[in-house]
Amino acid sequence: MTYNTVEKTPVTLLGLGAMGTALARAWLAAGHPLTVWNRTAPRARPLAAEGAKVADSAADAVAASALVVVCLLDDASVQEALAGADLAGRDLVNLTTSTPAQARERADWARERGARYLDGGIMAVPPMIGVPESGGYVFYSGSPELFDRHRDTLAVPAGTVYVGRDAGFAALHDVALLSAMYGMFAGAAHAFALIRKEDIDPASLAPLLADWLVAMAPAVHRTADQLRSGDYTRGVVSTLAMQAAGTPAFLSTAEQQGVSPELLSPYFALMRRRLAEGGGEEDLTGVIDLLVR
Template identity: 65%
Template structure:
């Protein structure tokens, strides 16, 4: 289990007791986690570099700490949700982590998470890295579907599974402490690609007075949702190494039609800059023997 991902997402449950935990960082996301833990009945100590952000949470039952060191000392479980990895190091620099369980929900890179894990373990703490796959309004709302990827100490994860599941679902993705951060950024990268395509689509229709962007939006969302079925196929092809099986729209065919997309953009006075990098990759792959493939072969050009 340590080296493999768990496919099950644990949903929030109520604690049988009221264990205590500490949260460092009360930005929009940190505050959302704090509210969820308080609503679930947890005893919560909070600290933020700007004390004023804690006022509403204190009114809701959180205990304020005058310093990060005081906050860390208050609980066996310490959660950080700060701006970046440097902020985590700065906040914890003068704290005693011996015997603590440290869960870092700060967005960072794979290498930063690995280094932070080694740093925490050298200071006597168990470490778990988290990648939040949600926006603040989804936290504490199980039906919203938000969850957190966790990697690192599985013992720590199992010890605090119920606590970690109170704000959002949980998914343990292995013992490598960098894997939650990596998959977090990978999933978000896919999201940005989708949004880029949507932005281009809206730009194309925006100039037509008889096409309402609001009415066009459901068509776009439905189409993108339907086409997302190709993603599992790409994963299977990358796993097997066979990039041609099951392909219904080859790169060669799609490259041949690319000019229509570029001409339409020109007609609508829309910049093609969001499309041309994709078409360039497709063309390069097709011209080097991948014309019968689908999109999987493009991954090889990026690695």
Template identity: 60%
Template sequence: MPVHSNKALTVLGLGDMGSALTRSWLAAGYAVTVWNRSPRRAPAGAAVAATAATAVAANTLVVVCLLDDAAVRATLDGIDLTGRDIVNLTTSTPAEARALSEWITARGGRFLDGGIMAVPSMIGVADSGAYVFYSGATELHEANAEALAVPAGVNYVGADPGFAALYDIALLSAMWGMFAGAAHAFALIGKEDISPMAFAPLMVAYQQAMAGYAYGTAAQLARGDYAEGVESNLAMMVTTNGTLLRTAAEQGVSAELLTPFMALMERRVAEGGGKESTTGVVDLLRR
């Protein structure tokens, strides 16, 4: 019989993240049953199940943290999920999460998807800033709120099971853009007598100052007016791009991290958006 206690759960997957999650629940006094696809040392104190089916049968709350959507389906295929609360913390796409929700529900389970906004070392650490987006069955989220809050902060973003993955990937996409800009900047100074250690604080401060730009973009998208209140318009930015490209050439640095966005900016200007901010590029991407 499964354990229905709010202080007991199952974790499927003992990679770095799954192990960190397990340790956080054990430290909080939870009884944790674990299973992993390949032999791997389980965190001390966890009960190791011989099969995934045995692990799922042990508890009502089942947290899944595997490689990808295919691994989740392969692991749960053929297992009785009746009455189980399946919380999927495997990185996936919105469409995969929605399809998996239907798949789990058709097998008698309830489904909640999660997007972890942290690395393993942040899990279970107070004030680390770690949190998890959750979306899906509202009643499942409410019933397991205490347990879900143990490893990291909780941000429930709605009943649509695809929203957690969408929030997760949207923020990660923004992060890659920031990383790309940082890589280009470090490459530009690389041949000069400029310390990257001294330059880094300047870059961080500037990126933090520019981060508020997102609020302006959001407001313009909500209004549908991309030109109101614009101080540095897109036409001016496109002209400035020439200086960025010439500098990269002078420094012997490839501009390949910059040119895709610059091309979109030029396209928007050509279509009549020269007086706008860069918000119009969003529309180009959505076509």
């Protein structure tokens, strides 16, 4: 009798916080042999009961598998955890949140120790891990050969998006998207603050706000097109001059509602600066150039 079986890639995972634990369970559920390590050992006990092998040290965990995934608190934690490990011949995938510069330095550091390196930026929260329909994914950058080699294994917890050979690009994409998210949250916070003292149910505003943000989101494609072409008047719907003229109403409304304008004022100030430079017929894209030092 012939069995058609596919041997699953063994994985070592360093770090069992909420995200690390979710990653671990996804690989275990998919049948990957898994070795785990965590600085606080008791965190590993539930995973041991689910089939993971628990290493006594980070060095022992690294020695257990060719593919080593790191999901720790910060870059300093990665340095500390791997300080005594033999990385020669290992495929190191670092999912720890870091800056682009830290990712590039860590890639050089890994190569000096004989390891191949991929950096990752996780665009998901733990409940989205291992749930394909959740839409969660991970940005990867660094060695394209390494990404191709482990693409299927890395795709088990969440989708994969490779963004380039430069090891810093995953972190850069991660922070870029999250920065936009916080900007959106800031705008939503201001919107809710405006109605806070009125007889308006926040739950009635929420769907209107969500739909409006979704309707406005495609404008990023026009911004990208203008940046690529260098023509900030291309496809303009509402000129900077028109939009800047309306900002006093926003500020006055905030004052009348007893709401601080501190989330809006910096952006409005940039709009006025661009207008003063002669960008009145442009879209809002010219504000980006004011931010780049």
